[in-house]
Amino acid sequence: MGRAPCCDKANVKRGPWSPEEDEKLKNYIDKYGTGGNWIALPQKVGLKRCGKSCRLRWLNYLRPNIKHGQFSEAEDRVICNLFATIGSRWSIIASQLPGRTDNDIKNYWNTKLKKKMMAIHDNNNNNLLSSSILQRKPPTPPHHEQVTLLSMLQNNPTSSSFISHHGPADGSSYSSSYSSSLLSSGGNNSSTSNSNFQGQESNLMGHSMFVFGGEATANSCSSSDASCSNNNNNNHVIEHDHHHHGTFVDLYNNNNNNGGILWGENPLVEDYGIVEEIKELTATTTTTSTTNCNNNFLLAEKKTDERVMYYY
DNA sequence: AATCAACTCAACCGCAGCGGA
DNA sequence: GTCCGCTGCGGTTGAGTTGAT
Known part of the structure; x- marks a missing residue:
């Protein structure tokens, strides 16, 4: 036995809504609300429409404060x-x-x-992007070790680039993608367009590390306190701190303001951890400069005995 | 001016999930 | 535990619009 249709399709009007229909629906909901039952609503309003159609029209067009037009x-x-x-x-x-x-x-x-x-x-002649980010389906339910990194790496102050990195923490099936200057059009991003992006999961001093950039390997970092020898725009080392829920730290930020790497697990799907973390950091911040070299605003800075973290 | 192709976006469709009976 | 009705969501469609030839 199949599901009963939500309405009698032969007797409902379909297609674009007329101004009169809009007016009726809006007036009714303004006065009485939806009543928590969209299916029954059309009859109450006096519309020959499917309840679903009414809901859609209200949510996408009629409800207050809907913004249409140009996205910023x-x-x-x-x-x-x-x-x-x-x-x-x-x-x-x-x-x-x-x-x-x-x-x-x-x-x-x-x-x-x-x-x-x-x-x-x-x-950018970057063949990593289309195969992953642009064709992505929603990820599988959040896994504790499934991570995404967002960063601003390049020197173009008006653009955002990001690194997306998904997979288990053991590094067995990482797929990584790097887009430089995704949102800028015509900006100068040549310095960091990285068509040879490589990523490698490693383990250093008990920390799970993910190293990305030109020829970087985990070995390019020689100490757990993040003092690394080849510090340049194309090589960043991310530390996955298992003791601090999903947080990634750009180890290179220990000694400069170059770049800003944000977080691990999805703050929306998980628990808004990053939001809380930034709030917490902001509350205890001693900020020395407001932007990094990319002109990204510094949201927070946290100094510990071991490291300094900047959130941009 | 006419035709065609490409694009836009409102609306539809079907499915999954939830909650109440 | 199961069924059923409803809602919400994401993918898809197609009418209308715009641009190119």
Whole structure:
């Protein structure tokens, strides 16, 4: 026995909504609310529409404070970063962009943003991106060791790049991707376009390490206190601190302000840990400079006996 | 001006998950 | 525990619009 249809399709109107229908629905919901039952709503309102259709129309178009039209660069960045982090979880992404609907964001991504990123990717001759980030499905349910790194590595102050890194902590099946200057168009990113991106999981002094960049290997770092010999824009060492829930630390930040590496596990799917962490850090911050060399704003700085962490 | 292709985006569809009976 | 109705979500569709020839 199949599921009963949500409405009698022969007797409901379909297709674009007329202004009169919009008016009726809006007036009713303004007055009485949805009543928690969309299926029954059309009858109450006096519309020959499916309840689902009413819900969609309300959520995507009629409800107050809906923003239509041009997405800002900041919104672009949020979408790209979250897409890289959690995939096509449009409702979650929408929840981070007040006034935007999941449908809007989905359409925007599919029709514009994805192409924009593809174009930038092609310009950078980076063949790692399309195979992973741009075609990503939502990740499997969050695994404790499944991680995503977001970073601003390149010298282009107006752009965001990110590294997406998923896989188990033992490094057995990592797939990594690196996009330089994904959101900038025409910016100077030549210094860090890294078509030879490599990643390697290693273990150093009991810490799980992930090393990425040109020819970098875990061996390029010689001590657990992050004093590394080949410190340049193309080589960063990330420490996965198992004792500190999902946090990654850019070890090179120990002695300069170059770059800023953020976190591990998905803050939305997991527990908003990074948000809380930044709050905590901000509360105990002694900031010495507000931006790094990429002009990314410093959110917080934390000094411990072992290291200094900067959050950009 | 006419035609066609590409693009946009509102709306639809089907499925999964949840909660109440 | 199972069934059923409902909601929410993500993928897809197709009518309308815009641009190119």
